[in-house]
Amino acid sequence: xxxxxxxxxxxxxxxxxxxxxxxxxxxxxxxxxxxxxxxxxxxxxxxxxxxxxxxxxxxxxxxxxxxxxxxxxxxxxxxxxxxxxxxxxxxxxxxxxxxxxxxxxxxxxxxxxxxxxxxxxxxxxxxxxxxxxxxxxxxxxxxxxxxxxxxxxxxxxxxxxxxxxxxxxxxxxxxxxxxxxxxxxxxxxxxxxxxxxxxxxxxxxxxxxxxxxxxxxxxxxx
Numbered sequence: 001x002x003x004x005x006x007x008x009x010x011x012x013x014x015x016x017x018x019x020x021x022x023x024x025x026x027x028x029x030x031x032x033x034x035x036x037x038x039x040x041x042x043x044x045x046x047x048x049x050x051x052x053x054x055x056x057x058x059x060x061x062x063x064x065x066x067x068x069x070x071x072x073x074x075x076x077x078x079x080x081x082x083x084x085x086x087x088x089x090x091x092x093x094x095x096x097x098x099x100x101x102x103x104x105x106x107x108x109x110x111x112x113x114x115x116x117x118x119x120x121x122x123x124x125x126x127x128x129x130x131x132x133x134x135x136x137x138x139x140x141x142x143x144x145x146x147x148x149x150x151x152x153x154x155x156x157x158x159x160x161x162x163x164x165x166x167x168x169x170x171x172x173x174x175x176x177x178x179x180x181x182x183x184x185x186x187x188x189x190x191x192x193x194x195x196x197x198x199x200x201x202x203x204x205x206x207x208x209x210x211x212x213x214x215x216x217x218x219x220x221x222x
Contacts, residue, residue, distance in 0.1 A: 107213060110183060111164060118176040120168035123206070127162060160213045165206060167197070173205045180209075188212045 191210040
């Protein structure tokens with residue numbers, strides 16, 4: 001059996017050798033082997049290059065996204081610079097509207113002056129008792145006392161609640177409200193309560209007003 005297989009294998013080998021000796025067969029086999037070898041070389045040589053090209057393309061795309069965002073930011077800065085140049089002479093109005101620091105005297109004096117201009121009597125001004133700038137904490141302060149402390153928000157603005165009362169005639173009180181709405185300090189009137197009061201001398205209107213004022217915290221935004 002083994003000798004039979006050997007003879008068959010020898011016969012196949014002789015036939016293959018005879019075929020390989022033919023020029024056309026030898027040329028075809030050499031071309032096939034060359035193409036196969038080149039294909040293997042290309043596969044192993046180009047594969048890392050293709051990987052690098054894909055990685056580089058991804059980096060380029062990421063850089064283009066960053067560049068577009070930078071262009072948008074640059075455009076915003078250019079527009080902001082232009083607006084700043086155009087309104088350079090009006091920056092003082094912004095400082096008046098949103099002061100850099102909270103000042104009890106500043107805000108109460110403004111209300112008092114408006115009251116004097118409209119001939120109303122300022123009965124009461126109520127402002128928060130504690131203004132805490134920055135992230136400071138007061139140990140042991142809890143409950144209502146802790147809730148009464150005003151801190152800057154995320155934009156660095158200190159929002160101050162204001163309550164005050166004035167007394168005067170209807171014309172005086174209405175004039176006071178109109179001038180208060182035009183005050184240069186950025187403030188919002190939230191609630192107005194007007195009550196009639198009668199005394200032996202004259203009738204008067206008692207105005208109770210709740211509002212909010214804004215101040216900018218420099219300390220928080222350094």
